[in-house]
Amino acid sequence: MSQFRNQQSDYIAAAQREPIEISSRGAGRRAVVVSPEFYDRALQALEDQADVRAAADARKEPQSPFEDLMEKIGL
Known part of the structure; x- marks a missing residue:
């Protein structure tokens, strides 16, 4: 230090x-x-990884558009 x-x-x-x-x-x-460039690339990679995981999780639970809409409006 x-x-x-x-x-x-x-x-x-x-x-x-x-x-x-x-x-x-x-x-x-x-x-x-x-470097700022390295930091920006690392953040982007983490965000991309989170998006990939979220998409994979969404595909694991198939839901019809109707069910999805009902869930979103709380019914």
């Missing part, structure tokens, strides 16, 4: 190429610095 504080700009520049792990003595890994 102290090395990161002293050389912050170097670590941020390196994170543009690959994720950089920040550790602390005795505490192990404390943080990971990544």
Whole structure:
């Protein structure tokens, strides 16, 4: 952590190429610095994965359009 504080700009520049792990003595890994592009791609991948799971779950429970409508209006 102290090395990161002293050389912050170097670590941020390196994170543009690959994720950089920040550790602390005795505490192990404390943080990971990544580029904004990496972060955006990771978030998008998580969102895509959640959408895939939701679609798979929806396909597991077949429901007719009528049943779906009745459920939505609370009948």
